[in-house]
Amino acid sequence: MASLKVPTNVPRPEDDAEQLHKAFSGWGTNEKLIISILAHRNAAQRSLIRSVYAATYNEDLLKALDKELSSDFERAVMLWTLDPAERDAYLSKESTKMFTKNNWVLVEIACTRPALELFKVKQAYQARYKKSLEEDVAQHTSGDLRKLLLPLVSTFRYEGDDVNMMLARSEAKILHEKVSEKAYSDDDFIRILTTRSKAQLGATLNHYNNEYGNAINKNLKEESDDNDYLKLLRAVITCLTYPEKHFEKVLRLSINKMGTDEWGLTRVVTTRTEVDMERIKEEYQRRNSIPLDRAIAKDTSGDYEDMLVALLGHGDA
């Protein structure tokens, strides 16, 4: 499911660190060399390279990259090189700090990461920012938005496959009642979405679909034209049940915009390459009738394009 291509014989981290150091030296920077190494190493390997680089050259590899690279290419390399939990912590912080708050990022992280990974994100967040993710989210939101986002990032969701069909039926009924009443921020409505396991919620939403003739997101869509809260609510449901559809949509909107949304594009590629990028590529091709790498290549250029396309698994490792 991951699109990452790692060579069969991976160089020793000492050699990778030395090559990277060379790529930074002299006149100009050797971006091709940087891509050929970093875009073809998995998280554990990148982490080792960082350790060796710091021990050998007495400088954090991320600091060196920051000095040498710039703009979209820099952001892609930096995000990719970070440890996944650190990366999510960084993206979460950014999304509560930015003047245009991007709550989709928080929804993605809260709803698509496995429970234990989300916990590691919280630990990384605390280590880096000396605060909890929960207090920052709570402080930077209010009203219905807080009511939805705070439990989403807080709950340690159960991940077993156990499904209680009785419960699925009774909670589908509650969800349907609340949707009928347009009570989208009702306590029980939010409780069900934010605390139930994905397996249980899946059963509940399937029952909803069977019993009431429509998927819940379809019902929500009819109401959500100008309503950011409802759009976010639909993203929550999609992230919990069909994450690849959510990521396809973020990519589609990023690429099709007048002027590409590089932040969305970079975020999805760097966070999903090692997880489910192959499935997202399939979904993208189905929905847009063009392969994702070709769409990206059309919309981006230079080292940035090369980096993204390498992460998507194009070419040799």
Place this chain on the structure above:
Amino acid sequence: MASLKVPTNVPRPEDDAEQLHKAFSGWGTNEKLIISILAHRNAAQRSLIRSVYAATYNEDLLKALDKELSSDFERAVMLWTLDPAERDAYLSKESTKMFTKNNWVLVEIACTRPALELFKVKQAYQARYKKSLEEDVAQHTSGDLRKLLLPLVSTFRYEGDDVNMMLARSEAKILHEKVSEKAYSDDDFIRILTTRSKAQLGATLNHYNNEYGNAINKNLKEESDDNDYLKLLRAVITCLTYPEKHFEKVLRLSINKMGTDEWGLTRVVTTRTEVDMERIKEEYQRRNSIPLDRAIAKDTSGDYEDMLVALLGHGDA
């Protein structure tokens, strides 16, 4: 701070397991022997004894204890023998299941356990009950109570000592405004209590006390005569800032009742013996002018009394 007395030369777990097995054999049970072993081993040692016992006799030690012992003594030995995270998971489950819901137990666990221990409780809860603690708490509460309890058990609180004095001042002002308006379940009021680190909250509440002339709990007390929500709110604040005062109060109320409340008594002794029981004993003596072990001995009897008093550090290990 712990009251537990462990002998200088701890027997091998194999020997302890064998002695326990002997204590269960033949006519009757040797309760004294059980106490002399289990009440003088720390959590890691008890866990080893359980493993060895299971491997040797092909039976869970807890099951064997369950068959041999009864009533209050059984509950004390069982709770004590459990691994702390398992024990808290068990107590949490009980408190959402019981027909008399005991929300104080949840408040205690959420507010007095270090953040990482609370996380382990959630893991133990899921392993045992195939659900998350969050979904059970959410399902079994409603209204203001849910609004307070759910984030309390959900948040992974930051535990650093960093304090932002500006924030302490501004949030003390918010708390005071809400108390003045009697808006005790206001979103921001609950947000501050449930998401801030204990150090930050301590600074905020100290500022409250300095600036507005009263500790917040004093202001809440004036209103809380018949209000269970306010009583719980005060317990939250006490647990977060002076846990030993909370536990002293639970013990005092348990012992002074017409008919001792053995559940409260057993819970506090088994959960705090390895943590801060010495401090709780000091607090108890100060507040009741009688040593805790004497008060317990007056109110209980037999093996149950012996077990509790041994945990309080009385006599030799």
